[in-house]
Amino acid sequence: MxxxxxxxxxxxxxxxxxxxxxxxxxxxxxxxxxxxxxxxxxxxxxxxxxxxxxxxxxxxxxxxxxxAGVSTYTVKAGDWLAKIADEQHVSGGWQKLYQDNRSAVGSDPSLIHPGLKLTLGGTEAAPKPAAPYAAPKASQTAAPKAAAPKVSQAAAPTTTTAAAPATSATGYTLPVQGRVGTAYHVAGSHWASGYHTGVDFVVPTGTSLKAVGAGTVVSAGWGGAYGNQVVIKLADGYYAQYAHLSKLSVSAGQTVTGGQQIGLSGATGNVTGPHLHFEIRTTPNYGSDVSPLTYLRSHGVAI
CATH class of the missing domain: 1.20.5 (Single alpha-helices involved in coiled-coils or other helix-helix interfaces)
Known part of the structure; x- marks a missing residue:
């Protein structure tokens, strides 16, 4: 061991x-x-x-x-810039919305279409010096208190103020009392015909609209981009069209006299704000327009 x-x-x-x-x-x-x-x-x-x-x-x-809070809004049927700016709480109103999206909307702020994408809260608030588009026309200003933008020479009649509707000796009258906005034949690539086919009267929603002369109502109802519209065949064979109405006071087939109310102004269809789009045509159809103010003057209506 x-x-x-x-x-x-x-x-x-x-x-x-x-x-x-x-x-x-x-x-x-x-x-x-x-x-x-x-x-x-x-x-x-x-x-x-x-x-x-x-x-x-x-x-x-x-x-x-x-x-920055930048977002995108897609235009829907029945939209207009003033409505979008109000619903989306755009600071600066439809004018700011239009400035931010001028390249997308084009030269006429009233011609927006479903599917168009608009930027909300963008950075293009100030118009660019080299911007190829014209400033908003006076006819589309929803707030008359805003400073009047410069317009081209073709739109010079925008400074005209219409007198109160009063039937002339010939039985004709103005369609509405209000300031004349976008003039007839102002050029623009966003109009199907390449130009403005009527004249705009800047009036608030609910303003009474008058038959410019005696005639028969050809149509009264929805007119697509024109919104609610009335077309009247006048006694001399010409046709008067009233567009963007908020209310219709007549129906198809009804006879009217000069100065009779045919509806109330509004902002239906493709518009940026309330106004009356008024046309004189040689037929009831789009594309047969003539100068509305020249026609009215030829019937003794002072403008």
């Missing part, structure tokens, strides 16, 4: 020395291992710093866009 104990002791010593050697080796390797562990432990901190440094500019770039 002692011999075995002696025999085991050396083995134990060798084992201890082996452990010591291993321990020494472990110690030898401990320093670089600890250094590597330390370096590895430092890596996440460095990565976080690098990620923060990388993400920060991205967040900074995204912040202005989010702060």
């Amino acid at each position: 002692p011999a075995q104990g002696k025999h085991r002791r050396p083995k134990s010593r060798r084992f201890i020395r082996s452990i010591a050697v291993v321990g020494t080796g472990g110690a030898a390797f401990a320093l670089p291992l600890m250094g590597a562990a330390g370096a590895h432990a430092a890596t996440p901190a460095a990565s976080v710093s690098e990620k923060v440094a990388t993400v920060a500019p991205v967040v900074a770039k995204q912040a202005p866009a989010q702060a």
Whole structure:
């Protein structure tokens, strides 16, 4: 037993020395291992710093866009700019909405169509110096208090003020009392015919509209882009068209006299605000228009 104990002791010593050697080796390797562990432990901190440094500019770039609150609105049937601006709470009204989307809407703010995408809260508030489109016509101003925009020479009659409807000696009268807005034949690529086929009278919704002369109602109802409309065949064979009405007071087949109410003005159809679009035609159909004011003057109506 002692011999075995002696025999085991050396083995134990060798084992201890082996452990010591291993321990020494472990110690030898401990320093670089600890250094590597330390370096590895430092890596996440460095990565976080690098990620923060990388993400920060991205967040900074995204912040202005989010702060701007820019969104898109798709025009629906029955929309007009003033209605959209009111429902979407556009600061600056339809004029600001039109300025921000002039390149999409075109030269005539009354001709928007379903499916057109408008930017709300855009950055194009101020008209660009080289903008190829004309300023909004006076006929589409829903708020008369706003400063009157400049118009082209072709739209010069926009400063005309219509007198109160009064039947002339010939039995003809103005269709409504109100300021004349967009004139007849003003050019524009957004009109199907290439120009304005009638004359606009700037009046608020609910203004009484008069038959300009005696005749027979050809049609009274919905007219697409014209909204609610009335077409009257006058005694001399010409036709008078009234568009964008809020209410109809006559029906097809009915006879009317000069000065009789045929409806109330409004903003139905494709418009930016309430007004009367008035045409004189040689037929009841679109595209047969003649100058409305020239026609009325020829019948003794003072304008």
